[in-house]
Amino acid sequence: MNKYFTDGLDGLKAGTPVIMGYFPIAIAFGIMAKTQGISLTHTFMFSAVVFAGASQFMALNLMSIGTSFTGIVTATFLMNLRHFLMSSAINQRLHDIKKRWLPILGFMVTDENFAVVCTHNRKLTISYFLSLQLSCYLAWVMGSIFGYQFGDIFPDIIKKSMNIALYAMFVALLIPKAKKSNQAIILALMAGALNTLLGLLQIANTSVNLILSVIISTSIGVLIFKKTKGIDHE
């Protein structure tokens, strides 16, 4: 069988858990966007153009409380900055992939498909990588549209409950790392506590509070934690 085809199929197979995970979250995003009065086109654009789940939700949240343009953009930047490290790690393993694919591959790097790439033991070929990423991407975009258009099927109680999906995702992302590292859980708790404190003291608006609490707690972490091998980004 054609090598491109088998590799492509492998990528698709490897991406299946990610695709299954993306659907409910993307649907939740579509629903949430519609609830906030975002148009279908814009919802589509969020998912297709930004393609960064957690930060999309965060942006919706920040928009709903009237955060400034700069606030939302800064929060998005900080939230997604970690992809820099993931791309760097992936880059080490790219040997024969032609340069022209890099802008496209780079666009679709996410936590989840990075995790899949990490566990792929053979050489990273373009067919594998592209099919993995494209399938995740399509699942995300289609899920968002589906959630937007058909989210109304779901009764109110379910729609309200979908709000928890995002935070459950955060928890599900954080806990496995927290299991492996005390530093992770301490950082998370520190930042959470700081964020709550700043909110109670009404120091600034929510997005600034978030950025502040993240930067402060991370800096404290760098100062007080002994460098271990580094908290692995899955």
Added chain:
Amino acid sequence: MNNNIILLIFTMMVVTYLPRVIPFFVMNKKKTPEHVKQFLNYIPFAILGALIIPDGINAIEGNYLVSSVSLLIAGLLAWKRGGIILPIVVAIIVAVLMQSTDLFV
């Protein structure tokens, strides 16, 4: 508002895309200083923490109990079993169940 959103989306794209793609073009011969790496490594955990607390507790409009319980159960599942899908789906189900009875409202 229309143009603002489009501008926002594209600006978000730029700040998201650049960190994702630059590493592929900077050959990485230059090593990042250790403490910068450490800082960048730590950020996601801090962000996750700051996102979950306190907003997660308020996720279900003012119903702290339902939100917290759903998240706790999601956390337990993630601890015991890992995975992303199940904790999320279960959290939603728990939230729905808790809200359907009048006990927790």
